[in-house]
Amino acid sequence: MKLEIRRALPEDAAPISRIVIAALRRSNSADYPAEVIAQVERNFTPQAVGQRLSTRTVFVASLNGRAVGTASLEGRVVRSVFVDPDCHRQGIGRSLMQAVHAFAANSGVSRLSVPSSITAQGFYEALGYAAVREVCREGERTLVMEVRLGPAEG
Secondary structure (H helix, E strand, O other): OOEEEEEOOHHHHHHHHHHHHHHHHHOHHHOOOHHHHHHHHHHHOHHHHHHHOOOOEEEEEEEOOEEEEEEEEEOOEEEEEEEOHHHOOOOHHHHHHHHHHHHHHHOOOOEEEEEEEOOOHHHHHHOOOEEEEEEEEOOEEEEEEEEEOOOOOO
């Protein structure tokens, strides 16, 4: 198993879209109603992902050359962390977050926040994030979580 984490390129938009939509449908659907999943999916078409590549620092994880995960950073906010459901529990999400943390620390960021789905709450807690508030918008319940980056993260 050869895992590579790198900055996303324009040609990664379609594979990233595929990963996000698969994760929403197979993982997040246990915690959110179908209409919320469909609403969130509309934000992750290949075109929408392609547009985000110019406004965020987007990472992609590839396993043996196949895109299997993504994470992005917008200022001090972690966004769109998703791993292909067939590849869960292999450390891919953790590796992506290490890349995000390192990039943020090297950019002078000392604290990160993430609008976490209910589904991902335990994942972020395991990385040291703590919930600071809950937000409910258009039926989508998220937890805003924060972590302070220390020397070990950078």
